[in-house]
Amino acid sequence: DAKTxxxxxxxxxxxxxxxxxxxxxTISGNEYVYWYRQxxxxxxxxxxxxxxxxxxxxxxxxxxxxxxxSSTLILPHATLRDTAVYYCIVSNNTNAGKxxxxxxxxxxxxx
Amino acid sequence: xxxxxxxxxxxxxxxxxxxxxxxDPISGHVSLFWYQQALGQGPEFLTYFxxxxxxxxxxxxxxxxxxxxxxxSVSTLKIQRTQQEDSAVYLxxxxxxxxxxxxxxxxxxxxxxxxx
Numbered sequence: 001d002a003k004t005x006x007x008x009x010x011x012x013x014x015x016x017x018x019x020x021x022x023x024x025x026t027i028s029g030n031e032y033v034y035w036y037r038q039x040x041x042x043x044x045x046x047x048x049x050x051x052x053x054x055x056x057x058x059x060x061x062x063x064x065x066x067x068x069x070s071s072t073l074i075l076p077h078a079t080l081r082d083t084a085v086y087y088c089i090v091s092n093n094t095n096a097g098k099x100x101x102x103x104x105x106x107x108x109x110x111x
Numbered sequence: 112x113x114x115x116x117x118x119x120x121x122x123x124x125x126x127x128x129x130x131x132x133x134x135d136p137i138s139g140h141v142s143l144f145w146y147q148q149a150l151g152q153g154p155e156f157l158t159y160f161x162x163x164x165x166x167x168x169x170x171x172x173x174x175x176x177x178x179x180x181x182x183x184s185v186s187t188l189k190i191q192r193t194q195q196e197d198s199a200v201y202l203x204x205x206x207x208x209x210x211x212x213x214x215x216x217x218x219x220x221x222x223x224x225x226x227x
Contacts (some may be wrong), residue, residue: 043115043202043218044154087153097144097206097216098167101153 004088009106012082018075020105022088025069031092033064034099035073037084044087044101047073078109113137115219117203123225124193132188132222136205143186144216145178146202154202160186193226200224 005023012018024033034049048055048062050071055062061074075082087104091097116135124130136143142161146154147170157176159167162183171178175193180186190197200221207215 041220043204043220045218046215049215085153097142097159097204098156098170101155103151103153 003100004090004102006086006088006102006105008103009108011108011110012075012078014080014109014111015077018078018082018107018109020073020075020086020088020107021070022073023070024088024090027068027090028092031090033062033068033071034089034091035060035062036087036089036101037082038087038104039081039084047086078107080109080111083107083109115203115205115217117201117219117222119222120220121223121225123227126194126226127192128226129189129191130193130224132190132201132203132224134186134188134203134205134219136184136186136203137207137217138184140205140207140217142206142208142216143180144204144206145186145188146204147172148200148202148221150199157188157201190224193224195226198224198226 032049032051035047036044038044048057048060050062064071085104085106087101089099091099118133144159145157147157148154157170158178160180163180175191177189200223202221204216204218
């Protein structure tokens with residue numbers, strides 16, 4: 001599975017959009033991009049995933065570049081409860097079971 | 112409950128003691144995964160079951176770690192002769208589909224193991 005690179009930390013003001021970047025320059029054609037988040041003392045929570053088209057659900061939007069070498073997770077209106085560690089992973093099957101999580105991005109939403 | 116359930120939530124073990132961590136996956140989920148998460152780091156894959164078959168145990172750090180899922184539902188991760196470096200959160204996750212057909216993975220809250 002391809003590895004990903006994420007900034008270690010980011011801040012965001014409450015109510016503003018949070019844009020979390022992820023680089024996955026060695027991604028293969030059949031690998032999906034997955035995003036999970038982990039709130040302190042809880043297990044990781046699935047957010048969204050995609051292959052090459054942009055995706056949106058009730059939690060977030062996922063923008064994948066045309067060359068698929070990077071992506072951005074967008075939380076459109078961040079709240080204090082969105083403070084968490086966000087993990088971007090890639091996997092050559094449609095779940096993240098064996099993928100490398102890395103250390104993720106710690107997003108802090110500030111009032 | 113509707114989610115993945117793990118027990119115990121917290122465990123303090125003396126060095127050299129054996130521990131057993133239990134995972135109740137979501138009912139009907141075929142795939143089950145165990146992860147180890149050290150403080151400040153992301154989860155690391157330990158092992159994978161498809162029903163009762165352990166198809167991948169490449170992440171188990173040593174032969175002191177053993178996992179089973181004898182009836183294809185509840186799973187137990189056993190650590191023998193615990194050492195301080197085993198202190199971590201042990202996460203269990205399950206998904207509806209097989210590893211290759213895929214589905215969203217649902218994680219439990221984890222079992223926090225501290226070896227003293």
